[in-house]
Amino acid sequence: MKLEDLKHALSEIFDAANQDAVLTLESGVPGPTVSVVALTHGNEVTGVATAQRVLEGLKSGALKQQSGRLQIVLANYEILQDANDFDDLVRFRFEDMNRIWAKNGVDEHEYRARERIRPYIEQSDHVIDLHSTNRASTSIGILMGYEEGRVEAMRRHLDTPYVLLEAEKFLNGMSLVEFHQNSRKSGLSLVIEAGQHFDFTTVETNVENTINLLRHLDILEGDPADLTEQPKILKVYASGIAKTAGNAISWKYSDNPEGFDFVESGTHICDLNDEPVVVDRDTYIVMQQVEALHAGKEMYYLAAEV
Numbered sequence: 001m002k003l004e005d006l007k008h009a010l011s012e013i014f015d016a017a018n019q020d021a022v023l024t025l026e027s028g029v030p031g032p033t034v035s036v037v038a039l040t041h042g043n044e045v046t047g048v049a050t051a052q053r054v055l056e057g058l059k060s061g062a063l064k065q066q067s068g069r070l071q072i073v074l075a076n077y078e079i080l081q082d083a084n085d086f087d088d089l090v091r092f093r094f095e096d097m098n099r100i101w102a103k104n105g106v107d108e109h110e111y112r113a114r115e116r117i118r119p120y121i122e123q124s125d126h127v128i129d130l131h132s133t134n135r136a137s138t139s140i141g142i143l144m145g146y147e148e149g150r151v152e153a154m155r156r157h158l159d160t161p162y163v164l165l166e167a168e169k170f171l172n173g174m175s176l177v178e179f180h181q182n183s184r185k186s187g188l189s190l191v192i193e194a195g196q197h198f199d200f201t202t203v204e205t206n207v208e209n210t211i212n213l214l215r216h217l218d219i220l221e222g223d224p225a226d227l228t229e230q231p232k233i234l235k236v237y238a239s240g241i242a243k244t245a246g247n248a249i250s251w252k253y254s255d256n257p258e259g260f261d262f263v264e265s266g267t268h269i270c271d272l273n274d275e276p277v278v279v280d281r282d283t284y285i286v287m288q289q290v291e292a293l294h295a296g297k298e299m300y301y302l303a304a305e306v
């Protein structure tokens with residue numbers, strides 16, 4: 001996709017949205033309120049392409065609303081709206097919008113965006129927040145709040161090789177979906193990481209997953225497809241946080257660390273902040289970074305099979 005296509009996808013949603021950059025689609029039939037959130041991170045543009053595809057489907061009649069209310073929430077959308085070049089696409093302007101949900105407000109860009117969308121997140125029964133990853137990766141579901149029914153829904157309907165649980169415990173700050181989970185408790189609060197930010201082949205899977213979940217949640221007509229191959233459910237048990245920006249980490253177990261590398265208990269995986277990190281159980285290493293974008297950045301998560 002070209003930048004123009006992405007900006008077009010954004011403007012199609014934006015032009016139909018209200019003053020808070022939220023597009024509300026009412027079915028007229030009682031049911032849940034579900035938010036699909038795009039652009040929580042300004043450079044994670046596959047989310048807006050996905051949301052636009054769902055909207056197109058509804059417009060053309062290929063998809064039909066069944067019950068409840070669907071909200072397409074544009075989070076940190078100004079970064080894409082103002083971009084002239086892919087190089088202008090950044091994760092955030094002032095502070096990571098996906099880490100500030102427990103912080104006091106200041107009059108800066110992401111805090112204003114948070115306050116704009118907060119009421120819509122609070123009133124949602126379920127939230128699907130569409131993201132993508134910095135480095136090449138398989139798609140991932142990140143589910144808040146361990147609860148067997150929700151985990152089962154992921155097993156049946158989310159076509160990603162892996163679903164992570166309890167990642168929120170190891171995040172350096174409160175994310176949007178964790179905020180939602182804390183305010184609602186009973187609903188689905190899910191991040192879908194599509195793959196690399198600019199790998200647009202991931203949009204197809206993202207669209208399918210989003211539609212499948214919206215069917216599961218009774219927002220869209222039709223039965224959700226059951227998967228032939230279920231995702232592996234992994235529980236996060238640790239993360240590594242960079243103390244300084246730049247070269248905080250050197251990987252030891254591989255010259256080319258990739259998402260979801262599996263290592264056995266006892267492996268010296270890396271040195272972080274000049275300290276060796278040795279895993280004490282069989283572990284998947286997730287969302288490895290090679291360089292710290294800023295101090296406080298999560299450099300990896302460690303997860304084990306449930």
Ligand SMILES: [Zn+2]
Pocket residue numbers: 040041044098131132
């Ligand atoms: Zn993200």
